[in-house]
Amino acid sequence: MEENLREESEPPQKRFRCTQKQWNDWNWQISNRIRTIKQFKEIFNIDPSTLKLEEVIKKYPFAITPYYASLIKKLDYTDPIFAQSVPNVFELEDSKYLVDDPLNESEEMAVPFLVHRYKDRALLLSTTTCSTLCRFCTRKRMVGKKECHISSKRLEKIKSYLLQHEEIKDVIVSGGDPFTQENSFIEEILETLRPIPHIDIIRFGTRVPVVLPQRITPKLVAMLKKYKPLWINTHFNHSSEITPESIEACRKIIDAGIPMGNQTVLLKGVNDNSETMKELCRNLIKIPVKPYYLYSADLVRGSEHFRTPVEQGINIMADLRGRLSGIAIPTFVIDAPGGKGKIPILPNYYIGKKDNLHYLKNFEGEEVIYPD
Numbered sequence: 229m230e231e232n233l234r235e236e237s238e239p240p241q242k243r244f245r246c247t248q249k250q251w252n253d254w255n256w257q258i259s260n261r262i263r264t265i266k267q268f269k270e271i272f273n274i275d276p277s278t279l280k281l282e283e284v285i286k287k288y289p290f291a292i293t294p295y296y297a298s299l300i301k302k303l304d305y306t307d308p309i310f311a312q313s314v315p316n317v318f319e320l321e322d323s324k325y326l327v328d329d330p331l332n333e334s335e336e337m338a339v340p341f342l343v344h345r346y347k348d349r350a351l352l353l354s355t356t357t358c359s360t361l362c363r364f365c366t367r368k369r370m371v372g373k374k375e376c377h378i379s380s381k382r383l384e385k386i387k388s389y390l391l392q393h394e395e396i397k398d399v400i401v402s403g404g405d406p407f408t409q410e411n412s413f414i415e416e417i418l419e420t421l422r423p424i425p426h427i428d429i430i431r432f433g434t435r436v437p438v439v440l441p442q443r444i445t446p447k448l449v450a451m452l453k454k455y456k457p458l459w460i461n462t463h464f465n466h467s468s469e470i471t472p473e474s475i476e477a478c479r480k481i482i483d484a485g486i487p488m489g490n491q492t493v494l495l496k497g498v499n500d501n502s503e504t505m506k507e508l509c510r511n512l513i514k515i516p517v518k519p520y521y522l523y524s525a526d527l528v529r530g531s532e533h534f535r536t537p538v539e540q541g542i543n544i545m546a547d548l549r550g551r552l553s554g555i556a557i558p559t560f561v562i563d564a565p566g567g568k569g570k571i572p573i574l575p576n577y578y579i580g581k582k583d584n585l586h587y588l589k590n591f592e593g594e595e596v597i598y599p600d
């Protein structure tokens with residue numbers, strides 16, 4: 229079954245029966261996502277009944293951009309791209325801790341589609357659309373089911389809430405993926421938020437540079453540029469996602485003066501070991517995207533098979549420290565169940581205090597004493 233969808237001998241355009249021009253067009257990529265069993269069979273040439281896809285997608289839809297599918301090197305769940313995007317029968321096996329909305333976002337909305345958890349920050353859920361549906365998505369309850377974005381009327385309501393809350397300095401535009409929408413919609417959001425005087429920064433959370441890099445067009449970037457200061461956080465989980473196309477997408481954004489960070493999810497079988505994580509973080513700073521958070525997988529239904537012991541995350545963090553540039557090291561966090569916020573988890577470097585002395589441990593495990 230081993231087969232490289234990106235072999236030199238067969239460019240992906242041939243497999244997807246399209247021209248180079250279509251391939252480079254993000255609208256073509258969105259319209260031609262792999263979303264049905266029939267398409268799956270045609271493109272991957274695997275019998276989907278062996279994977280029991282039909283049962284899984286009744287509950288959780290799937291969508292993969294042709295571009296992201298072309299990164300698959302091996303047609304099974306040991307491939308990091310395949311594992312992240314192809315439905316898995318294990319999604320139907322939940323443990324008792326898993327829920328639909330682990331971060332309690334639906335309950336906590338200040339106004340529809342705005343989560344105001346931290347005093348100074350608010351999270352705007354702008355759309356339910358993603359170009360590629362990640363199988364481990366925290367927002368599986370809403371993403372990909374009915375594809376839409378928030379209306380102008382709703383945006384106005386969000387604006388009045390924000391105007392009344394001067395403590396909010398930072399708005400995170402998330403979804404779904406806001407960059408799956410047309411420039412005009414993204415600009416409408418920016419035109420809504422930018423005039424609010426107390427909002428310092430606007431952030432976008434988007435996986436488009438990873439799963440649909442064609443979307444980062446010169447026009448989009450020229451539009452974004454008018455609304456700085458902006459920050460963009462993207463979502464690379466594995467080095468095999470760092471391609472000439474994704475590097476170019478990040479370069480365009482960064483060249484426009486918009487800094488980029490990365491949020492990775494710790495995923496069993498994809499990146500749950502030090503070597504893979506080290507390679508990812510090292511490659512990210514080269515393109516140059518700052519590793520920001522490493523998330524322990526949320527307790528969301530349909531993702532049990534991706535969950536990794538917390539100790540594994542701590543061990544990876546201990547392995548990174550001292551062996552990788554400080555700027556390449558993300559903060560490992562657990563986004564606490566019930567919407568209690570992000571909790572950083574560190575290997576234990578602080579042993580304790582006795583008299584005036586602090587007992588510490590360095591990256592090599594040596595004890596260090598530091599007086600007050």
Ligand SMILES: *Cc1c(COP(=O)(O)O)cnc(C)c1O
Pocket residue numbers: 343344345346349350351400570
């Ligand atoms: C993650 C998150 C934020 C942003 O947190 P930072 O630590 O500032 O990146 C804001 N609001 C909500 C609801 C979040 O989940």
Ligand code: SF4
Pocket residue numbers: 357358360361362364365366367371403404405434435463
């Ligand atoms: S890009 Fe984010 S919101 Fe969209 S499916 Fe993936 S994890 Fe979920």
